Amino acid sequence: MTPSTPTAPTAPLRDHDLAHAFDHASRTYDGLTALNPGYRTDLLRSARRLRLPRGGAGLHVLDLGCGTGASTRALLRAAPHARITAVDASEGMLRRARAKRWPSHVRFLHMTAEELAASGEGPFDAVFAAYLIRNVTDPDRVLAAVRTVLRPGGRLAVHEYSLSGSAVHRALWTAVCRGVIVPAGTLSGDRALYRHLWRSVLAFDTAPDFTDRLRRAGFTGVCAVPVAGWQTGIVHTFLGSTGSTGLAGYAR
Structure with missing residues (x-):
């Protein structure tokens, strides 16, 4: 079996092992994600779906799991006047993010x-x-933490690989991973992380299941919106709110 023909996925990485894999992959992460057509465009579209008023003026926005800063850049473009706090559990990814140029807010x-x-x-x-x-x-537990830090009526946008539930989309995801994502990750020396990406998507909630999870976590006005392009049915924006006051009730 050659490195470019991965075997069937097994359990995803978790906790320390996953953080270590992200630390190691941080040096090539931006280059590999740039190979994904629409990667940054889709992040920006999801960030804009928060529909923050006045370009975010006077608002404090959290980028949770910011990685090397691609999602932070999308937020900054969608809400250029917001104060943005970006957090991540991988020091390696944060080191790459901090090395880029950012405004003082x-x-x-x-x-x-x-x-x-x-x-x-x-x-x-x-x-x-x-x-x-x-x-x-x-x-x-993470969604409960998100609710804790959100103001009443605050908005949530989750941009995530979450399959539609269709066998076609599941097969397409596996084909792309076997043909492109895992081989590219192997060449960069990060095979374990990109095999994790493949199998974690297969193991995660479908889009209907994740919308139900958000509702159970107490979010209101929950909906799932697909992204465009080849990732339609594979990546979705999930939108919700912590209540009916303040910033809630935004247009989809």
């Missing part, structure tokens, strides 16, 4: 969602979480 913190909730940071008017929830051991 963007800052980065090394912590998990649970640590953030206990730290006294916030409250936040909106939370953007891109490619995070699928990677955590306990999604319900």
